[in-house]
Amino acid sequence: MSGTLLKLSIVPKRMLTVDEAAGHCGRPVKRFQVECPVPAVIFPNGDRRFDVQDLDKWLDSLKVGADDADAIVARLGTHDRRSG
Numbered sequence: 001m002s003g004t005l006l007k008l009s010i011v012p013k014r015m016l017t018v019d020e021a022a023g024h025c026g027r028p029v030k031r032f033q034v035e036c037p038v039p040a041v042i043f044p045n046g047d048r049r050f051d052v053q054d055l056d057k058w059l060d061s062l063k064v065g066a067d068d069a070d071a072i073v074a075r076l077g078t079h080d081r082r083s084g
Contacts, residue, residue, distance in 0.1 A: 012052070013052070014051060014052050014053070015041065015049035015050070015051060015052070016049060016050045016051075016052060016055075017048075017049065017050075018032070018033065018040070018048070018050065020050075021036070021050035021055060024052065024055055025055060025059060036050075036055070036058065037058065038050060038051070038054045038055055038058050
């Protein structure tokens with residue numbers, strides 16, 4: 001039995017349709033349209049697209065107890081193990 005190596009280069013889209021954006025967020029389209037506060041970007045031809053980066057920021061904000069890296073580093077910096 002011989003093996004085959006397949007190399008794929010996939011470039012993800014940054015701007016998504018409402019169906020793609022809902023799928024990216026794991027929500028049905030109707031729920032996505034009600035729940036998602038991220039505004040669509042309107043292109044000059046009238047197309048509405050959602051920016052993946054904005055969607056990801058919104059999803060990250062939903063995590064309970066989520067801290068960003070800067071907040072974690074700032075808290076760590078307040079603890080000096082050499083003292084005490």
